[in-house]
Amino acid sequence: MPDRFFPLARGYVITSPYGWRDLDGQREFHAGTDFGFDGGSGGKPVYAVQAGTVIYAGAASGFGGPDPAGWVVIDSDDSQGGGVFIYGHVVREVAVGDRVVAGQRIAMINSDSRTNGGVAPHLHLAHCTFAYSDTDRDDPMPYLQGAKYPGEGTPSGFTFFSDVSEFQDFVDDRYPYRILTIRSNDGDYRDRKFQENYARAVRMFDSGKLDVLGVYFYWRPNWQTCVDVHRSMIGNPHPRIFSMIDVESGYGNENLGDQSTALNQTYDALARWLGNPKRVLAYANRNDFTTMWRSRPSGLRVIGAGYPDDPRLPGQIAHQYTNGVITGGGPLGAAPFGNCDMNKTPLSVADFAAAVGVSIPPPTGGGGDGGEPTSGSLWDKLGDLWRYVRDHLNTLIPTR
Numbered sequence: 574m575p576d577r578f579f580p581l582a583r584g585y586v587i588t589s590p591y592g593w594r595d596l597d598g599q600r601e602f603h604a605g606t607d608f609g610f611d612g613g614s615g616g617k618p619v620y621a622v623q624a625g626t627v628i629y630a631g632a633a634s635g636f637g638g639p640d641p642a643g644w645v646v647i648d649s650d651d652s653q654g655g656g657v658f659i660y661g662h663v664v665r666e667v668a669v670g671d672r673v674v675a676g677q678r679i680a681m682i683n684s685d686s687r688t689n690g691g692v693a694p695h696l697h698l699a700h701c702t703f704a705y706s707d708t709d710r711d712d713p714m715p716y717l718q719g720a721k722y723p724g725e726g727t728p729s730g731f732t733f734f735s736d737v738s739e740f741q742d743f744v745d746d747r748y749p750y751r752i753l754t755i756r757s758n759d760g761d762y763r764d765r766k767f768q769e770n771y772a773r774a775v776r777m778f779d780s781g782k783l784d785v786l787g788v789y790f791y792w793r794p795n796w797q798t799c800v801d802v803h804r805s806m807i808g809n810p811h812p813r814i815f816s817m818i819d820v821e822s823g824y825g826n827e828n829l830g831d832q833s834t835a836l837n838q839t840y841d842a843l844a845r846w847l848g849n850p851k852r853v854l855a856y857a858n859r860n861d862f863t864t865m866w867r868s869r870p871s872g873l874r875v876i877g878a879g880y881p882d883d884p885r886l887p888g889q890i891a892h893q894y895t896n897g898v899i900t901g902g903g904p905l906g907a908a909p910f911g912n913c914d915m916n917k918t919p920l921s922v923a924d925f926a927a928a929v930g931v932s933i934p935p936p937t938g939g940g941g942d943g944g945e946p947t948s949g950s951l952w953d954k955l956g957d958l959w960r961y962v963r964d965h966l967n968t969l970i971p972t973r
Contacts, residue, residue: 575654576675577623577720580698581608588695591712604710605659605699615684615694618900620676620723622658622698622716624730625649627671627679628705636661636697637688645680646705647673657705658713661697662689666900668882672919674730676723678881678900732922735907736789736893736914739766744773746782747908751922754787754817754876758802759824760795767806778813784933785926789817789856794829796839804846815929816843817876820857820865833868840870851930856893859884874928876916890928891918 579585589607593600610617625647631640645660645667653675663680673679682694689695700713734752737744743766744753753774756764767788777783790803803816818839822829844850850872857866858878869887876891877884880899883892897905897912906912918925926933 575623575652577654577717578620578676578723579717579720580620580622580660580696581610581617581723582620583722585610588693591714604708605661605697606713607695607697609682609693609695613694614682614696617682617696618678618723619645619660619663619680619682619696621647621673621679622713622720623647623649623675624653625658625673627667627669627673628657630665630667630669630671633661636663638664638683638685641665642683642685642688647679648705654716656703656716657701659697659699659701659705659710661699662695666881670885671883676721677903678723731903731917731919732925733903733907733915733917734891735910736916737770737910739764741766741910741913743909744770744777745909746777746780748777748782748910749907751784752787752925753783753785754789754916756819757788757790757806758799759791760793761798761802763802763806771807775811778811784813784922785929785931786811786814787817787854787929788814789819791819791821791824792836792839793826794832794835796835797842800839800842800846803843810847813926813931813933815852815854815931816847817854817856818843820855820861822861822865829865831867832865836866837868837870840873847930849930851928854890854929855888857886859886862886890920890925891916 585608587606588609589603591603591606594603627645628648629644629646631643632638633643636644642664645663645665646657648657649655660680662683664683665680667673667679682696684694686692686694698713699710700716701710732752734750734754736754738756755767755770755774757767758764774783774786788807790799793799818836820836840853843853847853850870851874854874854876855866856876856878862875873888875886875889876893877886877889878893880896881894893914893916894903895905895915897914903917904915906915920928923933
């Protein structure tokens with residue numbers, strides 16, 4: 574059975590079931606189930622029952638409100654559970670085309686009772702067995718048999734990782750994910766926690782607690798200084814790191830316009846240093862990416878920022894979905910940092926590593942993407958050592 578979650582947190586009540594009912598003296602068929610909470614439901618978060626793709630979101634007849642209020646409709650293929658779930662009387666937090674996972678926050682209940690006929694704010698959940706239909710809707714409750722409660726199980730289908738700097742605590746073994754990104758510098762300003770974070774991350778590589786590390790810097794027009802400081806702080810780059818160019822228009826970078834020439838020079842310098850252009854990524858929101866870096870290298874991989882909407886940038890392999898405050902379909906942070914910038918990718922850890930030009934040793938059994946690897950045989954360990962030496966040598970050999 575695919576993962577399924579209740580659409581509201583634990584403690585909800587059914588305010589109106591599926592089937593015939595009397596409403597204001599009129600007999601009508603209610604083609605869905607209404608959920609709410611005693612004491613008021615306005616503003617309460619709504620979660621995806623199962624994984625799928627958003628096919629409608631925003632204003633909708635019968636569900637009220639201008640965009641983003643109204644509804645969210647999510648279509649699932651057979652592997653995700655099949656059918657279509659409709660979430661009505663909500664304010665959306667996702668957009669058409671977004672892929673969502675079971676248990677992901679997708680909306681909140683609209684607080685304006687005028688959008689649902691004047692009754693108390695609630696969630697209307699409906700289900701279509703095959704494709705979306707205005708009329709062919711069945712009872713959604715049987716599909717919730719065995720479902721988990723939101724927040725009591727991690728949404729499946731994504732790999733998560735944190736993005737931190739001197740504003741968070743140092744990383745340690747409590748960090749639960751296999752990928753991490755840390756800041757090295759902002760122009761010529763050196764992040765005060767970088768050296769310790771980097772040393773700890775390398776030790777986590779060695780102990781099997783971490784697989785991939787991204788090191789990013791806030792890009793400035795004096796790009797050569799940015800690169801020089803970045804390289805000097807890292808020293809001899811570990812074979813499991815990638816560099817990331819943080820392209821943002823604020824904090825002194827206002828009104829720069831198209832910086833493609835300088836950004837391409839930045840990219841080329843890092844690619845030569847690391848020996849593989851795949852190990853150089855960009856980070857940006859949609860506006861800054863399309864304004865500041867209009868002409869980009871072929872194959873550039875990107876972490877796109879958007880809270881909560883996915884910007885779906887060209888070359889995007891991950892989405893920074895939250896700044897630790899705005900929800901976007903996943904954890905708002907991770908130990909030991911607390912709330913922080915968080916990213917998610919549909920790629921497995923191994924596939925993400927390959928996409929950024931990093932080779933990681935295969936698990937020696939029992940670990941998985943989020944767990945701790947178990948110790949393997951002597952031959953496994955010798956193989957891991959050989960791969961580490963091979964990858965390390967590759968970074969020292971210049972490529973054309």
